[in-house]
Amino acid sequence: MVSGAGSGRPPVIPLARPVLGESEARALTEVLDSGWLVQGEQVRQFEGLLSARLDGVGCVACSSGTAALQLAIACLQLSPGSRIAVPAYTFAGPLNAVLLAGMEAVLVDVEPETFKIRADSLLELLDEPKPPAALIIIHQFGLPADLQPLLEPARTGGVAIIEDAACALGSHLQLNGKQVAAGTVGDLGCFSFHPRKLITTGEGGAVVSRQQQLAERAALLRNHGIVRDEQGLTSYAEAGWNFRLSELHAALGVIQMDRLDGILRDRQDVAKRYLSALAPLQEFGLQLPQVPDGRHGNWQSFVVRVPDRLGAKAVAAKLRQRQIGSTPAAQALHLQPAYKNVECWGGSLDGAALCGRTGLALPTPPQMSDQQIDQVTEALQAILS
Ligand SMILES: Cc1ncc(COP(=O)(O)O)c(C=O)c1O
Incomplete structure (x- = not known):
């Protein structure tokens, strides 16, 4: 299902293949039978399972890893034109999210040995008279990046950190002598559940944050900026997107979490x-x-x-x-x-x-x-x- 580069005969050894079985088929049928296809029990369960896996962080499931990045950037409420640092070697999703949010991207070099963004370049950038407002740190190919040297300078300079953990569900890094889950260290973390990732929902993603107000804002912006009062009547608190994950996608995620x-x-x-x-x-x-x-x-x-x-x-x-x-x-x-x-x-x-x-x-x-x-x-x- 995921093809390699080039053309010719199909590969006998595929680049990747999601692990799917009977349980996923059953879960999809159950959602169809329920007649409830959007933003219901399956999404809630999937978010709960992710949160439990990620040390209790607030989890907001959404329609893709790129949507998660768009939400994360929007949650920071930066002024238009703010600079955001992005590694120069990666998938285009994070850079597109920055540019389409009306921000200025700064591409930063990576270490060829580990593919991760150069911490020394980032530290120089943080020392600039006009430092970036946020850093997107990618756990490239699931290999955890080096966050420890950046946390204090970023905090002191008021620079936000978004971890792009699109590929990194289940990866850990050492922080102050403790192992912590990739995606849970920065202000916000973003995951993808595209079929090339360890677990898949078909398409899907999640934004996570330990800061409740950021997670709440991500949930608001994922669903058109809608708030509901006690009677269930809706009003629009601000302009948002439809970045919801469907119940069908989330049902796959619930089963896949068991496989992780x-x-x-x-x-x-x-x-x-x-x-x-x-x-x-x-x-x-x-x-x-x-x-x-x-x-x-x-x-x-x-x-x-x-x-x-x-x-x-x-x-x-x-x-x-x-x-x-x-x-x-x-x-x-x-x-x-x-x-x-x-x-x-x-x-x-x-x-x-x-x-x-x-x-x-x-x-x-x-x-x-x-x-x-x-x-x-x-x-x-x-x-x-
Ligand atoms: C590092 C990185 N960030 C973001 C994304 C975007 O994820 P999605 O394809 O779910 O939008 C990907 C996808 O491969 C990725 O590799």
Whole structure:
């Protein structure tokens, strides 16, 4: 269902596949039988399960990860034209959300070894006479970013932090010696439940916050800005969107939450086997993903860097010929036509450009066999050597 790059025969080893079964089919039928399709018991249950998983934060389910980011930005009530820092190497959703909110984006470079936004560049930016009003910190591919050095300077400067945890449900990072769930540290956290994520609702997302007024505002803006009085009569407190998650989508989410621990174990296992099988290919210039101490990623994607002389697009095409799904993992956004006028912090964003050329997501279908891992390894060895 999720295809890799290029064309030709469909991959025998798909890039990814959601884990779905009978329980999801039953849950959908039950919602249809109930006749209640929007903003009901399933959405409430899904939000409750997410909140329980995320240390009790306020959870507002919505229609996509990008909608979650739009809500998060709107919740901050920044003046139009405020600057918001975004990593230069990522999916376009966070940057689009910033630009479409009427804000000024500042693209910041990433570390090629870990794909995360450069904390040193952000600290320089926070020291500027006109620092950004907010930072979007992405837990890229589920690998937790480095929030610890940013929290105090951001707090002191009154700069908000939005964690883009679209890929990071189940990931943890270390903060003041404690493991905390990715998405729960900043002022707001955003999740996606697109089919490439660990659990899926088809399309879907959630905004979370420990600050009750922010979570309440996200709930208000998700539903046209409607408030109801005790009689159930509606009035509009302010202009909002329809970013609701349907009951059908939420019912999938309720079942999927039950699967999360199993999926997390499966991804850890695949990552461990990939790391060991691919280690000898470092000799041919393959760079393996690095997880710094104290972080526990969910391995939403297993992203390697192929040698620059080959490039991720070409390697993906060659894997595709061997019926192996893979894809360039994300884009260097400053090199995309849509964003040519966006400010680049520090001028050239070499780390992001390198990741854009060389970052490749390898297939991680559920319960990948040793044989499939060997197939990918052998194919990569043949392409790289
Ligand atoms: C880092 C990041 N942020 C945001 C999104 C947007 O999520 P959605 O596709 O649910 O809108 C994605 C989607 O892949 C993503 O990878």
